[in-house]
Amino acid sequence: MAQAVCILIVEDDADILEAMKIILEDGGYAVTWAMDSAEAWQQIKEELPDLILMDVMMKTPDEGFQLAYQLKNDPQYSSIPILMVTSVTQKTGFRFSPETDGDFLPVEGFIEKPVNPQQLLSKIKQLLQKTNK
Amino acid sequence: MTDLIQQKDVSEEGADLLQSLQWLIRLHWLAIALIFIAILFVQHIFGLGAAYSQLWLLTGVILFYSMGFAVLGWYLSGLPQLNQKHITWTRCSIFVLIVLDLIVLTLMIHYTGGAENPLVFFYIFHMTVAGIMFSRRTAYLFSLLAVCLLGLMLSLEYFQIVPHYHMNGFLPVELYREGSYVLGLGIIAAITIMASVYLSTTIMTRLRRRELELEQARQALLEESRSCEISLAQLNQLHKEKSEFMRKVAHELRAPLAAIKSCLQVAREYYPAELTGKPREMIERAERRSDGLSALVKDLLNLSRATEFSLAANFQLLQLDKLLKTVIEFCRTNAQELGVQLESQLAPGIEIMGDPQGIEEVFTNFLSNAIKYSPKNTRVTVTLRTDAKWAYICFTDRGIGIGPEDMPLLFTEFFRAKNAKALHVEGTGLGLALSRRIVEAHGGKISVESTLGEGSAFKLQLPIKQA
Structure with missing residues (x-):
């Protein structure tokens, strides 16, 4: 049997992280996690994940965006699909629409918080199929 | 009283004085006309004997200085702004005018019979004017001057230092040499003159005190309204912070x-x-x-x-019928689940400037409320129409309705009607408050008509975009 697909969760809220771990492990994925950008870089360098699930607001309101931007501009990592977990639309009131502003940040997908387990799994499945994993 | 005048600003004081001067000059025209007619009557109708040439001369003198002061008044009233110097001029003019009047009046009395002429009581007019226009002290000074002038005239005539002009045909006897009469006349005239000054200054003092009180009350009111403005600003700030x-x-x-x-x-x-x-x-x-x-x-x-919607940062052109259709489709599943029919009559082509998310939120709020509180197998109707200025959107249901006691609180934060709470436990009580704020930020209005147990109609009014 092929090695399980590895997903890196970058999330600073330990409780949400725990919930996501349960959802993803139940979905049959191997899960690693990081609670900030530095930890995330360490994890990525240790083992290249097949997909990154990333929170936008961590220590700073745009830490997730920064990390995603760095990854997408690094040829070594730019192929890793990123799914941004965000509540930025409702939280800040500024209109960040994945449809219209997606070009600005070329990540593979967005999902709204609080995350619905079925939605999360189907979105991940969809992204992985797209990138042939 | 002088304090009061000092409290008012200079131009206001000047305007008041100038008005007094002009009033006094108008009175002079009237007096000259009356003197003119009186002399004509006395000379030609009654044929009384008097020193007519002197009287005509005196009338000319009054006419002359009256014209002089009239020119001064006309010049001052043409100025855009009266300064302190102009005010002093005006005040002196009135003073001089009254002094001249008193002298001329004394001379007139002298030439028309002196002690025998009841004209002596005409001093009262001047005393009243002085009492109105000047301070109590100045008014008494004038009365003193009047008494002195009268006393001087009576004495000079009595001691025959000046000739006496008897008014032939008016009094059969000459009285100016009757010591007790002249003394009596002098004392009575002096008392009358003093009394008239006393009365007019007393009335004026009271009036001025009232005026001062009124002015103080006005100032207090102004201060109050200023502090109200400050409180309002603080309240607004507090609201913002909240x-x-x-x-x-x-x-x-x-x-x-x-x-x-x-x-x-x-x-x-x-x-x-x-x-x-x-x-x-x-x-x-x-x-x-x-x-x-x-x-x-x-x-x-x-x-x-x-x-913060009032900032209008996100305002854009919105087609109301399209927006309403989207909202109706969004709510349709929910309505079907609850067995509520949705109907709409939407006039096409109505546009407003607004925040798309905000307006959609308002429509969704009203429509989902109408559905939520409707019994099975009833209808919810959405209509959109317009006139020259407004777009009218109406959400009508046959639901539980709103009791009259709940009406005033309907749009208050966290308020939920009793019957609404009984029907659905959930509900934040913020939906209508939010809708009202959004609609008001768009310059619109919301009104409700409802009968308990029969249904409600929420009417929304938004200003349309003027072509």
Whole structure:
């Protein structure tokens, strides 16, 4: 049997992280996690994940965006699909629409918080199929 | 009294004085006309004997200085602004005018019979004018001058230092040499003159005190209104801070709430074997309540955001019929589940300038409320029409209605009508408050017509975009 697909969760809220771990492990994925950008870089360098699930607001309101931007501009990592977990639309009131502003940040997908387990799994499945994993 | 005059600003004081001078000059024209007629009557109709040439001369003198002061008054009234110098001129003019009048009056009395002429009581007119226009002290000074002039004339005539002009045909006897009469006349005239000054200055003092009180009251009122303005500004600031605080709190609540919901959902969905019976039920209860809390936080955020809608930063052209159709489609599934029919009559092509998210939120609020509180097999109607200025959107239902006692509180934050609470436990009580804020930020109005148990009509009025 092929090695399980590895997903890196970058999330600073330990409780949400725990919930996501349960959802993803139940979905049959191997899960690693990081609670900030530095930890995330360490994890990525240790083992290249097949997909990154990333929170936008961590220590700073745009830490997730920064990390995603760095990854997408690094040829070594730019192929890793990123799914941004965000509540930025409702939280800040500024209109960040994945449809219209997606070009600005070329990540593979967005999902709204609080995350619905079925939605999360189907979105991940969809992204992985797209990138042939 | 002088304090009062000093309190008023210079130009106001000048205008008052100038008005007095002009009034006095107008009185002079009248007096000259009367003197003119009186002399004509006395000379030609009654044929009384008097020193007519001197009288005509005196009339000419009055006419002359009256014209002089009239020119001065005309010049001063043409000035755009009266300064302190002009005010002094005006004040002196009035003073000189009255002094001249008193001298001329004395001479006139002298030439028309002196002590025998009842004209002596004409001094009262001048005393009244002085009492009105000057301070108490100055007015008494004038009365003293009048008494002295009269006394001087009576004495000079009595001691025959000046000739006496008898008015032939008016009095049969000459009285100017009757010591007791002249003395009596002098004393009575002096008392009358003094008394008239006393009366007029007393009345004026009272009037001025009232005026001062009025002015003070006006100042106090002004100060009060100023402090009210300050309080209002502070209140507005406080309101702003409150809504800012509310938004911060709501933000801070969102993250832990999301975590709670995620944990509860995972517990319920991923551990079906461990979670059965009562524990599962309790988890489900907790999940329902956290859903309600999420809705509340979302509404709180929207509410504080609606306060800032007036900035109109996100305003864009909105086609109301399209927006309403979207909202109706969005609510249709929910309506079908509840067995409520949705109907609409939407006039096409009505456009407004507005915040798309805000207006959609308002429409969704009204429509989902109408559906939520409608019994099965009833209809909810949405209509859109327009006139020259407004777009009218009406949401009508045959639902539970609103009691008259709940009407005034309907759009207040966290208010929920009793019958609404009884029907649906959930509901934040913020939907209508939020809608009202958004609509008002768009320059619109909301009104409600409702009968308990029969249904409600929520009417929305938004200013249309002028072509």
